[in-house]
Amino acid sequence: MEFAIPDGLSYAESHEWIDRRDGVVRVGITDFAQDELGDIVFVELPAEGETLERDDAFGLVESIKAVSDVYAPISGTVVEVNEALRDRPELVNESPFDDGWLIELESSDEPDHLLDADEYAERI
Amino acid sequence: MPILRYDNPYEPATGLERRAERGYPIGPLSARPVHREIYLVGYRNESDVSLQKPPLFEEHREAGADFTDFGGWEMPVTFDSIRTEHAAVRDSVGIFDVSHMSEVSVDGPDATALMNRLTTNDVGTLERGDAQYSCILDDDGIILDDTVVYRYPERDGYLFVPNAGHGEEMTDRWSTYAADHDLSATVTNETDETGLVAVQGPDAIERVESVASEPIADLGRFSSTRTEIADVDCLVARTGYTGEDGVEIFFPAEDSDAVWAAFDGVQPCGLGARDTLRLEAGLLLSGQDFDPDEEPRTPFEAGLGFVVDLSKPAFVGQEALGDLEDEGFDEELVGIRIDGRGIARHGYPILADGERIGHVTSGTMSPTFGVAIALGYVDSAYAEEGTTIDVEVRNRTVDATVINQRFLESLEQETVTE
Numbered sequence: 001m002e003f004a005i006p007d008g009l010s011y012a013e014s015h016e017w018i019d020r021r022d023g024v025v026r027v028g029i030t031d032f033a034q035d036e037l038g039d040i041v042f043v044e045l046p047a048e049g050e051t052l053e054r055d056d057a058f059g060l061v062e063s064i065k066a067v068s069d070v071y072a073p074i075s076g077t078v079v080e081v082n083e084a085l086r087d088r089p090e091l092v093n094e095s096p097f098d099d100g101w102l103i104e105l106e107s108s109d110e111p112d113h114l115l116d117a118d119e120y121a122e123r124i
Numbered sequence: 125m126p127i128l129r130y131d132n133p134y135e136p137a138t139g140l141e142r143r144a145e146r147g148y149p150i151g152p153l154s155a156r157p158v159h160r161e162i163y164l165v166g167y168r169n170e171s172d173v174s175l176q177k178p179p180l181f182e183e184h185r186e187a188g189a190d191f192t193d194f195g196g197w198e199m200p201v202t203f204d205s206i207r208t209e210h211a212a213v214r215d216s217v218g219i220f221d222v223s224h225m226s227e228v229s230v231d232g233p234d235a236t237a238l239m240n241r242l243t244t245n246d247v248g249t250l251e252r253g254d255a256q257y258s259c260i261l262d263d264d265g266i267i268l269d270d271t272v273v274y275r276y277p278e279r280d281g282y283l284f285v286p287n288a289g290h291g292e293e294m295t296d297r298w299s300t301y302a303a304d305h306d307l308s309a310t311v312t313n314e315t316d317e318t319g320l321v322a323v324q325g326p327d328a329i330e331r332v333e334s335v336a337s338e339p340i341a342d343l344g345r346f347s348s349t350r351t352e353i354a355d356v357d358c359l360v361a362r363t364g365y366t367g368e369d370g371v372e373i374f375f376p377a378e379d380s381d382a383v384w385a386a387f388d389g390v391q392p393c394g395l396g397a398r399d400t401l402r403l404e405a406g407l408l409l410s411g412q413d414f415d416p417d418e419e420p421r422t423p424f425e426a427g428l429g430f431v432v433d434l435s436k437p438a439f440v441g442q443e444a445l446g447d448l449e450d451e452g453f454d455e456e457l458v459g460i461r462i463d464g465r466g467i468a469r470h471g472y473p474i475l476a477d478g479e480r481i482g483h484v485t486s487g488t489m490s491p492t493f494g495v496a497i498a499l500g501y502v503d504s505a506y507a508e509e510g511t512t513i514d515v516e517v518r519n520r521t522v523d524a525t526v527i528n529q530r531f532l533e534s535l536e537q538e539t540v541t542e
Contacts, residue, residue: 038396039207041489042467060518062467064206064488065396 003124004031006097010111011120012073017097018111024079028101029061029070029092032124037063040092043085045103050078054109059102061092073114076107178223179319179380187392195288195411197224200394210400210491212391213366217325219390220398223377226291227318230298231281232309237437238302239282243273244423244445246436253277255346255361258431260286260294261441265422265448267414269294272363277349283314283359283374287410291315301440319380323387324370324401332371335386336360340371354382365398367405367532403497404490406459406529412470413457413485413499424448425501427457427529455482455501459529462487462496462515464522473516474500474524481506484515493535502526 009017015033019026034040042062052058057069058078081103085091092100115123175198178184184191189200200221203209212218230239239247245258255274259267269290274283286294295313302309323332333340338351340360348361356379364370375383399409408414408428414421422445423432434446462468468487473480487498498515506513509528514521528534 038202039205039491042465044465064400064491065201067467067469 003035004097005117005121007117009097009117010073010114011117012071012114013123014071015124016070016073018073018114019097019101020111023106025074025076025105025107026101027070027073027103027105028096030120030124031096034093034096034100037061037066037068038093039064040089042067043089043092043102045081045085046078048078048081052076052078052105061089070102072105074105074107074109074111076105076109078103079106080104176224178221179377180221180223180384183381183384184221184392189392189394192395194395195224195290197288199224200392202394202396203392206394206396206400207491209391209393209397213325213368213393213397213401214492215325217323217327217331217370217390218393218397219384219387220322220324220393221320221384222322222372222398223318223320223380224288225315225320226286226288226294227283227314227320227374228286228291228295228298229281229283229312229314230309231312234302234307234309235281238298238307238309238311239273239284240437241305241307241439242298242301243271243284244432244439244441245273246433247273247275247282248436250275252280253348255348255363256431257346258284259423259428260297261423261439261445262416263440263444265441265444266416266420267410267423267426267428268297268416269410270408270414270428272361274348274359274361277359285320290410317377319375319377319383320372321383321387322364322366322370322372323390324364324366324368326369328368328370331387331390332360332373343371354379354386356382358383365405365407366401367407367530368401399486400488400491403486403488403499404492404531404535406499406531408457408499409486419485419501421457421501422448422453425453425456452504454504456504456507457485457499457529458502458507458526459531459534460484460487460498460500460513460515460524461527461531461535462498462522462524464524466515466517466520466522467496468498468500468515468517468522468524472498472500474502475514475516475521476503476506476511481513490531490535493531493539495535497531497535498524499529 009019015030040063045059052072054075056072058072059070177198184200189203191198192201243258245256260269269286271284271286291313298311335353336351343362356375359374361372363372414426468484472484474482482502484498484500490497511526513524515524
């Protein structure tokens with residue numbers, strides 16, 4: 001199966017992506033990850049203002065068949081959470097890189113430890 | 125996000141351990157510790173040599189199925205998505221390969237007596253072609269397995285269907301009991317030679333009739349008949365595990381391809397949808413909602429008293445159940461609707477006023493109603509419908525209500541009332 005792995009994003013080996021834009025870092029899970037989980041029915045996210053260290057479990061994504069923690073690929077402060085997922089958790093399945101994003105962080109962390117699209121593609 | 129390459133949803137710990145012993149990768153690709161709970165997880169691209177494969181394994185693989193280890197069998201868990209497959213069965217029709225289920229035939233002059241001694245329902249009431257749901261108990265009245273007993277339509281003798289992985293155990297149990305009690309019966313484990321598919325949903329009967337040589341629309345619930353499908357001799361029974369109308373079709377395993385092909389175009393469904401469908405219908409899963417080791421329960425506790433006939437001739441477990449009927453029992457299975465945010469899962473504690481009063485045995489998000497539902501055992505004092513309880517979901521308490529476990533009806537009712 002072919003999975004979407006957009007260029008320009010950075011990826012964690014644990015299948016989160018980050019997108020740096022205008023000083024804010026958007027975080028979500030990859031197309032591969034949502035496919036492995038299957039039908040997502042519940043997403044738990046942190047409160048705005050919460051501070052995350054890199055690798056902290058900041059929330060969880062639950063499907064009909066499994067639940068998994070999601071990890072902060074970089075450190076930062078939560079400035080926005082995707083409220084739409086409260087009623088429509090399936091957005092993570094339908095649109096993992098766009099409408100299905102999870103949180104936005106304010107971060108000064110450099111994502112040097114993360115993978116680019118080609119490197120991530122080799123790992124799945 | 126761990127990589128979900130685990131198996132055996134219903135025995136998470138032992139499944140992982142066994143898989144590790146076989147040298148299969150069990151960890152996430154990333155080395156960091158992860159919190160994960162896997163309920164029903166598929167894998168692809170790798171095949172487990174120690175598992176028995178259904179005759180249609182390659183067929184399913186080509187169709188893009190993910191597989192899981194279930195009762196020692198490598199079975200499809202999803203073909204498309206659980207939601208899609210679930211909806212097909214509720215709205216129109218879906219087909220399941222359930223050849224992992226066991227089949228045991230019992231023939232001979234004492235076949236009826238033997239069946240009656242080892243199951244709880246009265247086999248004596250079955251006419252040819254009739255079927256009945258039943259329990260298999262130990263001497264203490266604990267459920268070893270549940271089963272459907274079919275009296276063959278064309279001859280004397282019975283076929284019963286224990287759950288996956290129980291065929292040999294039950295064949296031994298039947299044979300030993302017959303030998304010890306001078307009953308003349310031939311007991312044969314036919315699991316490997318028998319193929320089984322379930323065609324389920326409101327359009328199932330019409331779809332099966334379109335390929336069957338005999339009419340089946342008049343077949344009553346829990347009745348069976350012989351018919352040919354794709355020139356294969358089949359036993360078609362109006363039984364199932366989804367809460368919908370439909371049939372289960374038995375045939376020689378070697379003809380599996382032909383029978384499966386006859387239903388080309390029907391949505392193939394895996395064990396994932398089978399689990400959400402049965403749970404919405406309030407049907408129990410052997411090994412999870414009762415289990416002689418992990419969850420030892422009598423039929424009364426499990427809400428299966430309706431398949432126990434205490435007045436029929438003696439059967440194993442009868443005395444213990446008779447005592448229990450007089451004394452009453454402390455805990456019983458209930459249906460649970462989760463009212464707060466969260467999904468109750470196998471093993472989660474059930475609380476009332478902060479005190480632990482039971483635990484969840486099965487739970488999921490209902491695809492039909494979009495509400496989290498569960499089955500669990502609670503202290504009988506809290507078993508009445510409408511009782512408010514809490515379920516502990518990952519160290520958080522979530523509001524819940526005891527409701528009728530036939531969720532298809534009880535949640536539909538609520539929708540209508542609202």
